[in-house]
Amino acid sequence: MLRILRCGFFGLTVLLGLFSATPPASAAYPDRPVHWLIGFAAGGPVDIVARIMAQWLSDRLGQQFIVENRTGSGGNIAAAAAINSPADGYTLLFVAPNNAISTSLYKKLPFDFLRDTVPVASIMQLTNMLVVSNAFPAKTVQEFVDYCKANPGKISFASSGNGTSVHMSAELFKVMTKCDMVHVPYRGSAIAFPDIISNKVQLIFDNLPSALEQAKGGNVRALGVTSPQRWPSVPDVPAIAETVPGFESVGFYGISAPKGTPSDVIETLNKTVGEALKDPKLIARLIEVGGIPKPMTPAEFGKLVTDETEKWRKVVEFAGVSVD
Numbered sequence: 467m468l469r470i471l472r473c474g475f476f477g478l479t480v481l482l483g484l485f486s487a488t489p490p491a492s493a494a495y496p497d498r499p500v501h502w503l504i505g506f507a508a509g510g511p512v513d514i515v516a517r518i519m520a521q522w523l524s525d526r527l528g529q530q531f532i533v534e535n536r537t538g539s540g541g542n543i544a545a546a547a548a549i550n551s552p553a554d555g556y557t558l559l560f561v562a563p564n565n566a567i568s569t570s571l572y573k574k575l576p577f578d579f580l581r582d583t584v585p586v587a588s589i590m591q592l593t594n595m596l597v598v599s600n601a602f603p604a605k606t607v608q609e610f611v612d613y614c615k616a617n618p619g620k621i622s623f624a625s626s627g628n629g630t631s632v633h634m635s636a637e638l639f640k641v642m643t644k645c646d647m648v649h650v651p652y653r654g655s656a657i658a659f660p661d662i663i664s665n666k667v668q669l670i671f672d673n674l675p676s677a678l679e680q681a682k683g684g685n686v687r688a689l690g691v692t693s694p695q696r697w698p699s700v701p702d703v704p705a706i707a708e709t710v711p712g713f714e715s716v717g718f719y720g721i722s723a724p725k726g727t728p729s730d731v732i733e734t735l736n737k738t739v740g741e742a743l744k745d746p747k748l749i750a751r752l753i754e755v756g757g758i759p760k761p762m763t764p765a766e767f768g769k770l771v772t773d774e775t776e777k778w779r780k781v782v783e784f785a786g787v788s789v790d
Contacts, residue, residue: 500523500555500556505545515757587739587764592757602669692713
């Protein structure tokens with residue numbers, strides 16, 4: 467009898483030890499560094515905002531948020547890497563319009579973004595800005611359209627990759643103005659700017675943070691923003707819609723995670739990002755780079771991504787573009 471009790475006690479001790487040795491993956495999250503994958507090159511607008519947020523999250527949560535640049539395929543290399551990572555909250559994905567656009571633009575993606583990811587948090591909204599080489603003769607959007615029509619096929623535009631909002635803003639502009647321009651994709655807008663400055667490529671519809679930095683530095687000339695009205699942080703730059711009625715391309719930045727990521731991890735991240743977007747210093751920094759902070763619940767951000775996916779599907783069909 468004593469032997470049976472001893473065996474029973476030993477078994478119970480082992481069982482309790484197993485439970486205590488394997489806490490949930492989300493316990494005390496985060497308890498080690500978090501890797502945040504972004505699909506574009508260092509120095510570009512996504513990278514700038516990611517590093518601003520990563521520093522804030524690192525300081526607040528006590529673990530380093532490491533920004534990793536996985537460039538190529540319009541951000542899809544980073545998306546695939548994130549989706550194929552363990553769903554434990556230690557690999558996140560920087561989400562932008564390229565993820566919504568790629569769903570319909572790319573015909574052979576190895577994943578379904580809406581199915582294979584979960585929304586975590588919205589960071590901000592932003593516009594794109596049409597900037598041209600200083601050597602380019604047009605000083606206004608109308609002069610740009612007139613010059614383009616007088617020189618079909620002789621103007622080239624850069625993008626940060628196929629399927630980005632930078633690319634699709636230009637495709638939408640081409641369709642709505644009947645401008646014939648040649649697309650030159652890069653692995654990020656930061657890489658493209660030397661060629662724009664030297665007039666190898668004449669223009670880009672870049673995300674406002676990097677376009678504004680280049681325009682303020684006198685390296686390029688700003689002609690218009692892609693939001694339906696003038697953007698608050700650059701009120702002197704006209705909206706392209708003032709010349710091309712109905713033209714609109716407003717983007718978003720946020721965070722998603724692999725499907726199956728624990729809900730308490732998502733809640734922790736969403737709450738912390740929400741706190742960041744109330745910090746006056748961080749708000750000022752985002753506004754400085756041209757963004758408008760937009761905190762949302764995971765459900766609200768998920769609806770935004772779904773709605774943007776449908777919106778850009780219509781634009782892709784309207785523009786008649788695709789990538790194999």
